[in-house]
Amino acid sequence: MSIPTEQWAQVLEKTGGNVVYKKIPVPKPGPDEVLVNIKYSGVCHTDLHAIKGDWPLDTKIPLVGGHEGAGVVVARGNLVKDVQIGDYAGIKWLNGSCLQCSFCRTANEPLCPTPDLSGYTVDGSFQQYCIGKAAHVARIPKECDLEAISPILCAGITVYKGLKESGARAGEYVAIVGAGGGLGSMAVQYARAMGLHPIAIDGGAEKEKMCKELGAVAYVDFLTSKNIVEDVKKVTPEGYGPEAVILLAVTEKPFQQAAEYVRPKGTIVCIGLPANAFFRASVFDTVTRMINIKGSYVGNRQDTAEAIEFFRRGLIKAPYKVVGLSKLQDVFDLMEAGKIAGRYVVDTSC
Numbered sequence: 493m494s495i496p497t498e499q500w501a502q503v504l505e506k507t508g509g510n511v512v513y514k515k516i517p518v519p520k521p522g523p524d525e526v527l528v529n530i531k532y533s534g535v536c537h538t539d540l541h542a543i544k545g546d547w548p549l550d551t552k553i554p555l556v557g558g559h560e561g562a563g564v565v566v567a568r569g570n571l572v573k574d575v576q577i578g579d580y581a582g583i584k585w586l587n588g589s590c591l592q593c594s595f596c597r598t599a600n601e602p603l604c605p606t607p608d609l610s611g612y613t614v615d616g617s618f619q620q621y622c623i624g625k626a627a628h629v630a631r632i633p634k635e636c637d638l639e640a641i642s643p644i645l646c647a648g649i650t651v652y653k654g655l656k657e658s659g660a661r662a663g664e665y666v667a668i669v670g671a672g673g674g675l676g677s678m679a680v681q682y683a684r685a686m687g688l689h690p691i692a693i694d695g696g697a698e699k700e701k702m703c704k705e706l707g708a709v710a711y712v713d714f715l716t717s718k719n720i721v722e723d724v725k726k727v728t729p730e731g732y733g734p735e736a737v738i739l740l741a742v743t744e745k746p747f748q749q750a751a752e753y754v755r756p757k758g759t760i761v762c763i764g765l766p767a768n769a770f771f772r773a774s775v776f777d778t779v780t781r782m783i784n785i786k787g788s789y790v791g792n793r794q795d796t797a798e799a800i801e802f803f804r805r806g807l808i809k810a811p812y813k814v815v816g817l818s819k820l821q822d823v824f825d826l827m828e829a830g831k832i833a834g835r836y837v838v839d840t841s842c
C-alpha cells in the first residue's frame with residue numbers, strides 16, 4: 493500500500509473562524525501508533541464547539557477536527573502487535589491516554605488527566621490520514637460498513653454509555669432530550685435495543701417523523717409545547733415521569749427542566765455540553781423526590797466494543813447524510829442553525 497506524502501484536510505487556523513480545505517503533509521505514526529486512512533467521518537456538535545472555542549479548554553491551532561473517523565490501517569509503529577495493516581479501525585474522541593494512572597487502570601480512561609483528544613488536542617479525522625494510539629483505536633469488524641459505522645465512534649459509544657450510567661432497566665421509560673440530533677437519534681435506537689421505552693424531546697416535524705420511525709414511543713416538541721414538564725410526565729404510564737433522562741441538548745434550558753419531570757428516584761444523565769451552562773435544580777425537589785444527577789463522558793474501550801457490537805448485529809440504523817469533506821463548513825452552518833435531523837458524515841475522497 494503506497495502512502496502519499498500529502499493529503500486533503502479541513503484545517504481550523506483560528507478559533508472562531510471557518511475551516512479551510514487544503515493540502516497538508518501526511519503524518520508518520522510513532523512506535524505505539526497506527527496511521528488510519530480515513531474513509532468517512534461523522535460530524536459531531538463537539539467539532540462545532542471546538543471551532544467556536546465554546547469550552548474552558550483550548551484546542552491546538554492549527555487544528556484538524558473530527559473524532560468519528562472510520563478507515564483502514566495503512567501503517568503502524570514497531571511496538572504495535574495486535575492491529576494489522578489492512579484492519580478496519582476507528583478514530584474516536586479519546587485518541588490516547590496514559591494507561592497507567594488510577595483512572596486508566598480502573599477502566600475509566602476518559603478521566604485520564606493527560607488524554608489525547610482527537611480533533612481537539614491532537615489532529616483528528618477531517619483528513620485522509622490520521623494517527624491514533626494503537627491501544628485506543630476502535631476495532632471495527634470487517635463486515636461493517638465504514639460509512640454507516642462512523643457516527644457510532646462518538647455518538648453511539650457516548651449514548652450507549654450514558655444509558656448504562658442511567659441504570660434504567662428494560663421496560664422503563666427514558667426521556668431523550670435532543671432526540672432529533674446526532675447523539676439523540678442514536679440514543680433512541682440504543683434505548684430500544686436495550687429494552688427501554690424512549691420519549692423523544694426535540695423541535696419540529698422533521699425530527700418528530702425521524703424519532704418516531706426510529707422507535708420513540710412519544711415525541712414532545714419543545715418549540716410548541718406549552719408545558720414540557722407536564723407533556724413529558726403524561727406520556728408515562730402513571731404520569732410520574734420517566735425513570736431516566738438523557739440530556740443531549742446544546743442549550744441550558746432543558747437541563748433546568750429535567751429535575752421537574754424525572755420520576756422520583758430517577759436518574760438524570762448530563763451529556764450535552766452547552767457553552768457556559770449551569771445545571772440548576774431545586775434542592776427541595778432533589779431531596780424529597782430522591783433524584784440522581786450525574787454526568788457521562790464518552791466511553792471506555794469496553795463500552796466502545798459493546799456499542800460496535802450492537803451496530804454489527806444490525807440493531808442500530810440511525811439516519812445520516814453523506815457529503816464530501818470539502819463541504820464540511822456547510823455542515824457546520826446547518827448544525828449551528830439546528831437544521832440537521834440525525835448526523836452528517838463526510839467522505840474524505842471528495
Ligand code: 8ID
Binds near residue numbers: 693743790
Ligand atoms: O461525552 C460526552 N458527554 C459527549 C460526547 C459527544 C457529544 C458530549 N457531546 C455533546 C456535544 O458536544 C453537544 O454539546 O453532546 C451535545 C449534542 O451533540 P450532537 O448530538 O452532535 O448535537 P446536534 O446534532 O446538534 O443535536 C442537538 C439537538 O438538541 C436539540 C436540537 O434541536 C438538536 O436536534 N435541542 C436544542 I439546541 N434545544 C433543545 C431543547 N430545549 C433541544 N432538544 C430538546 N429541548
Ligand code: ZN
Binds near residue numbers: 536537538559585647
Ligand atoms: Zn463527538
